[in-house]
Amino acid sequence: xxxxxxxxxxxxxxxxxxxxxxxxxxxxxxxxxxxxxxxxxxxxxxxxxxxxxxxxxxxxxxxxxxxxxxxxxxxxxxxxxxxxxxxxxxxxxxxxxxxxxxxxxxxxxxxxxxxxxxxxxxxxxxxxxxxxxxxxxxxxxxxxxxxxxxxxxxxxxxxxxxxxxxxxxxxxxxxxxxxxxxxxxxxxxxxxxxxxxxxxxxxxxxxxxxxxxxxxxxxxxxxxxxxxxxxxxxxxxxxxxxxxxxxxxxxxxxxxxxxxxxxxxxxxxxxxxxxxxxxxxxxxxxxxxxxxxxxxxxxxxxxxxxxxxxxxxxxxxxxxxxxxxxxxxxxxxxxxxxxxxxxxxxxxxx
Numbered sequence: 001x002x003x004x005x006x007x008x009x010x011x012x013x014x015x016x017x018x019x020x021x022x023x024x025x026x027x028x029x030x031x032x033x034x035x036x037x038x039x040x041x042x043x044x045x046x047x048x049x050x051x052x053x054x055x056x057x058x059x060x061x062x063x064x065x066x067x068x069x070x071x072x073x074x075x076x077x078x079x080x081x082x083x084x085x086x087x088x089x090x091x092x093x094x095x096x097x098x099x100x101x102x103x104x105x106x107x108x109x110x111x112x113x114x115x116x117x118x119x120x121x122x123x124x125x126x127x128x129x130x131x132x133x134x135x136x137x138x139x140x141x142x143x144x145x146x147x148x149x150x151x152x153x154x155x156x157x158x159x160x161x162x163x164x165x166x167x168x169x170x171x172x173x174x175x176x177x178x179x180x181x182x183x184x185x186x187x188x189x190x191x192x193x194x195x196x197x198x199x200x201x202x203x204x205x206x207x208x209x210x211x212x213x214x215x216x217x218x219x220x221x222x223x224x225x226x227x228x229x230x231x232x233x234x235x236x237x238x239x240x241x242x243x244x245x246x247x248x249x250x251x252x253x254x255x256x257x258x259x260x261x262x263x264x265x266x267x268x269x270x271x272x273x274x275x276x277x278x279x280x281x282x283x284x285x286x287x288x289x290x291x292x293x294x295x296x297x298x299x300x301x302x303x304x305x306x307x308x309x310x311x312x313x314x315x316x317x318x319x320x321x322x323x324x325x326x327x328x329x330x331x332x333x334x335x336x337x338x339x340x341x342x343x344x345x346x347x348x349x350x
Contacts, residue, residue, distance in 0.1 A: 003153050004350065005221040006160075007070030007211040009062030010303045011035050013204050014290050018065055021307060022315045025290060027191035031183045031202040032174050033292055044125070053089045055082075055168040056121050058207035063122045063162060070211040071219060076158035077131035078123045079149050081141030081165045083295020085115030088170050118166050131158065139337020140229055141165065142208075142296040146345070147227045149212055164209040165296030174203050182293070184263070193263030193289045194320065201262035204292015208299030221306040222331075222347045230342040236270060237277050240334070243344050249330060251278050256314065256325045258305045260298070260335030262288040270339060283325035285318045298335045298343060305333045309349050 010016040013033045015023040026036075035058065040049055043061040052060075059080070067075070116134040123132050131152070135144035142165030149161040177183065184200035193201070216223070226247045233239040244250060257279045261268045275284060285308070291300035308314050314325050333345040 001150070001154055002223040002225055002348070003150065003212045003214060004216040004223050005210060005306050006072060006213045006217070006219055007066040007068070008221065008303050008306060009065035009069070009209040010206070010300065011037065011058045011062050012206040012208075012291055012300055016303065017062070021311045025191075025317050027189055028202065029187070029189045031187040032169070032171070033202065033204055034169070035205055035207070048125075052121070053086050053168075055086055055088065055166055055207065056118055059118045059122055059164060059166045059209070060125050062207045062209040063126070063164065066162065066209040066211050067126070069219065070213070071217055072160045072211055072213060074126065074128055075130065075160045075162040075211065077133075077149065077152060077161040078119055078126075078128055079131070079133050079135070079145040079161055079163050080119035080122070081135045081137070081143070081145035081296050081299075082115055082118055082167055083136065083138055083141050084167050084173065085136065086117050087173060088168055122162070122164070138341065139295050140298075140341040140343055142299045143227060143229050143343040143345070146224075147229060150227055153212070153214055159214045161212045162209060163212060164207070165299030166207045167205055167294045167296045169203045169205040169294060177203070190289050190292070194286075196263040197265055199264055199266055201264045201267070201288070201293045204288075204294050204297065206291060206294060206297065206300050208296070208303055210299070210302060216350050220350050222309040223350055225346045225348055226344075228344045230344070232340050233342060236342060237274060239342070240274065240278060240344065243346075247346055249346070251282075254279065254282055254330050254332050255328050256283045256285060256308060256331045258285050258287065258301060258308070258331060258333045259320070260288060260301060261286045261320070262293045267336075267339070270336065271334070274334065281323065283314060283323040284320035285314050286320055287318060290318065295337070298333070298345075301333050301335060302345065305331050305345070305347050309347060
């Protein structure tokens with residue numbers, strides 16, 4: 001089965017919003033980076049926006065941009081993945097509880113602190129009364145949302161779906177993750193991550209909305225042929241081979257492997273094993289030097305892979321080796337989170 005990418009809206013730490021193809025990269029020297037936000041008044045009325053947190057405004061803006069780019073006026077489903085949800089509003093509500101001795105609390109922060117607020121607000125803004133669901137599964141939240149969309153397409157319950165991955169990184173949560181060693185102690189810049197030999201990476205955030213359809217047209221980026229999620233596979237190489245075989249592919253059929261390497265020596269070790277054992281003669285690329293690390297960064301990886309196929313090239317700053325990607329007919333996106341949750345997404349050109 002194939003589903004087709006008809007539009008993408010991407011707000012990230014790069015200048016990706018409403019951009020065709022790959023923008024010039026922005027390199028960062030600090031390990032905590034926030035998104036480059038658009039003017040939200042172009043997408044949300046001021047009265048609505050003042051009660052919304054940034055992650056919700058980003059989600060609505062990316063969703064509207066995605067829909068405008070596609071030929072779909074109203075999606076049959078709105079499915080979101082988020083690792084943290086509206087954590088900024090959650091923090092504000094909890095802080096107010098402490099500061100005000102649990103009295104005279106503003107309801108807005110509480111109402112908008114739940115994870116499914118994002119997907120609900122997108123649907124309300126679009127006036128969409130169709131299927132609406134949110135997945136909160138840590139580092140595979142976006143993949144779970146994408147997988148559910150595939151199930152609905154396979155069961156002929158929908159013909160289009162707006163799938164998104166939305167996460168923000170607050171200063172307090174950044175500090176919490178820093179305590180467990182997720183970020184680099186000495187960060188030498190996002191442009192130097194490929195040469196890193198130390199633990200940790202740098203933090204990012206993002207809002208990616210993808211319009212999927214059961215039919216293709218002149219606006220189609222690429223086709224997604226299959227999605228698979230694995231938990232602590234015993235042998236990841238065998239798992240990838242089985243995944244490809246199930247979808248009538250062999251390793252030699254893959255023209256480009258897009259990997260979720262992030263500059264963490266422990267995180268990247270498995271990618272190097274896969275590269276050496278399976279795809280040594282293939283073109284390799286990565287995207288987390290552009291997006292940073294966050295729970296739903298695979299959404300950025302999807303945007304990257306789809307643009308590689310649509311524009312028929314891999315930007316030099318994302319290439320991991322000198323092998324020619326060739327015609328870019330088949331692309332495999334491989335990601336893992338903390339060496340536990342693995343995901344495989346297979347793309348093909350239309």
